[in-house]
Amino acid sequence: MPNTQFSPSIDSRPVYPGLTPHGASPAIMVADAEGAAALRELAARDASVMDRAQVVLAAGGAAGLAEARALQALQPKGVSHEPDLAAALPLLRRLLAEARMGTRLYLAGSEGLIGQVSALALDAGLPADAIESEHRGPIARRMQCVHCKGITEGVTTDPFTCSHCGLTLFVRDHFSRRLGVFQGVCVDAETPGIIPEPQEIRP
Amino acid sequence: MTKHFNDETFRGDYTYYNSPEAIRRFPFPFDRDSYMYSVNIEQHPGGPAGSPFEYAFDVDEHYVAEMKDRAITLAEDPLRCQSLPHMELAGWDLLELIMEAKARDYPDLFGLHKDGDRWHWINRPLRIDQRFTFLDATTLPYGPMEYITRQAQGDFALLHEREGNLWMDAGMVTSQADWSLDFDVGMNFFEWHAPVPKAKKMGVFDKALKFLLAVQQGQAYRRLNWTMTVNPRLDTSPENYHKWGPEKRTITPQNVGRKQFLRVELQSFWRLPRSNAIVFPIRCYLACLDDLASQPKWGRRLHRVLRDLDPVLVEYKGFAVNRDIIVAHLARYDDGAPTSPGIFPD
Incomplete structure (x- = not known):
């Protein structure tokens, strides 16, 4: 399932242009079960994005396990597999607090995940243009x-x-x-x- | 000079009223018999003696009651006043701007005495006598922005400039036309205006932002905006919409003249000296239809403007359900005679 196309709306409504690889920069990647596919496609375009990427997968159940294995196979720096986003928040807060200058944040999945992690990242001082996002999955x-x-x-x-x-x-x-x-x-x-x-x- | 302050309320029994003098000096927003958005910016302060444009921060007969109403709103919902951490200096800039203006323009009501950074502020109408150290927030009972805006009529938004945009990073907002500071704080100029219909396509926001970014220290400008409010309620916030919303459906042909208010915002823009922030005061004036129509020019004109207003704006300004009753009522004040140009009464 590709990046969702939303109808044009007002200026405060976020848009999710899709993930673009930025090479082997330090990176934090966050996805839910549907968003994980976007990370795999990103790595297929440029395998080096995984070299310094800490991946946080917020996805429970069998689908979550399967995606965790698939992401592991791309050999990122690490994969943290959490049952849902709420469980992943303490880790994300720490990763964002420790993020170095030049760190990229790749977000893929539901609007809730993208919105909530973006807000955490901005609060932690990450510049808005260091955040990439791609919407996947249901419109919730x-x-x-x-x-x-x-x-x-x-x-x-x-x-x-x-x-x-x-x-x-x-x-x-x-x-x-x-x-x-x-x-x-x-x-x-x-x-x-x-x-x-x-x-x-x-x- | 204002000596008398009304004993009145903006909620519950709604005892708010305008004296005959207050009606004549009302900032009627229509300079012709029709309305569409425009940037309509003028220099501020400056205007006829006694008008609300004469001084930087107009103090009128509603001052004391408005400050009481603000205190009630803040006690129920402290998030109506917010300041992101980097905005404290802008708060001090605003405190200085307001204290100096009030002490200069209304010396019988306010006093400001400075001995270096040791300041002494006297606010006679609110019975405040405060000694504090300028730029030392521990010497005031609130942060500087909250302290001074609890003593100044109207809402205040403090805008931080970066990346060629303005960011609403602080504000005191208790008399708003249905927008939420808590939701919008941290947004840029285009984001917080996003819900306004039509204006983006007309290029209004691009022009307005360009203008605001060019405002220099020592310059200030103003514009008027307007909407309609049932009952003289300052707190028409989205937070409390489920509480005041039902009142919008209480308009009848019998009560519309006294119960339907024109709500005018005198908005001004000031560049602040230390922080380089812009402060955007939004002062709200309320007058009921029959009081406005006591000035024959305004009665005629208001009828024509509301009768002919674009339905999209009627909807956005939230009076679609009452428009027919309002227009029918105002028709009695419109004999078809021509009106003189400009906003002031004849």
């Missing part, structure tokens, strides 16, 4: 409720229910790079209880 969004500030992962419908305060929120394209989230706003604020039928989010 990481949404912040503007009312309670709680974050709901993996949102696939519009509107959706905030997993924290229970308000029904519509999905905006407005995106905060600092927080790594899209904004969700109460859909029935003016007419409590009148809620449109949820629709699948489209790219």
Whole structure:
């Protein structure tokens, strides 16, 4: 499955141009099960990207194991296999804190993964132009409720229910790079209880 | 000179009101009988004596009540005031700008005495008497930006310049037209304006950014922007939209004249001396339709502007559900007579 093509949107909505190899620079690579394919394709274009790459795979189950083996076979500096992104965060914080000048960050997978790890990286002082991203897998969004500030992962419908305060929120394209989230706003604020039928989010 | 401060509220029982003097000096934003976006920038301060453009930071009869309302909002949601770590110096620049302006323009209300970096600030309306050391944040009860903007009407965004862009890296935002500082802090100029319809295609943001980047120290500019708000509510934040949203559906032909407010933002832009940041104060003025229509020119013009406004802007400014009632009400003030150019009443 290739890099997802999203419809044109507003300027704050992130775009994911796809991964481009930058040779044997020091690198941190982060992917989920779907994104791992993008890392393999990256290495196929230029095997030297793996020479100094620390790979973090956030993918559970049999698919995760298979991808971990496939990435290992590309002989990066190391592969850390974590069951999901939440489990990988402490390691990512440390890798980003220790990153040297010139380190590239390659992100591949869901919008939630790309958004959350980008936000961590920017907070750690990595320049925005050192981050590469490629979207793979389902169209699910990481949404912040503007009312309670709680974050709901993996949102696939519009509107959706905030997993924290229970308000029904519509999905905006407005995106905060600092927080790594899209904004969700109460859909029935003016007419409590009148809620449109949820629709699948489209790219 | 303002001597009287209204005892009024911007929530709950909404006792906010404009005196006849406040109505006549209202910053009516339409200089002709129609409206579309424009960059519409002028030098600031400067304008007729008594107008809200006369001084750098206008202090009017709503000052004390607005500061009380800000304190209520901050107590409920401290994230309405944020400053990324590199912005403290810009906060000091802003504190200096506001203190000097208020003490110069309203000497009977404010006083600033400097002995080197030991400063003494007196704010009589809010009964504040503060001695502190300039550039030493430990000598103030809040960070410098928060300290001074708890004593200055309007919202404030502090913009850091880098990479040929402006980044909203600090702000005090409690009287906003439905945008979230907590969400937008850290964004660049194009990102935080992204939700505004049409304007990008019109090139408004490219032009505005170019202009802002060219603002030099010692220069300041302003523009007016506007929207519509039901009830005189300062805190029309997205955070509390589920609380104030239902009020938007309480407009009737009977109450629209007193309950529907024109919300005008007097926005200004200042380059700050030490940090080279730009401060963007957004001062909010509210007046109900019937008060505005007490100036016959404004009644005629407001009717024509709202009647003919692009539906996309009606939607964006959030009054689509009430537009017909508003326009029908204002029609009674429009006898078809021509209006004079410019924003000031006849």
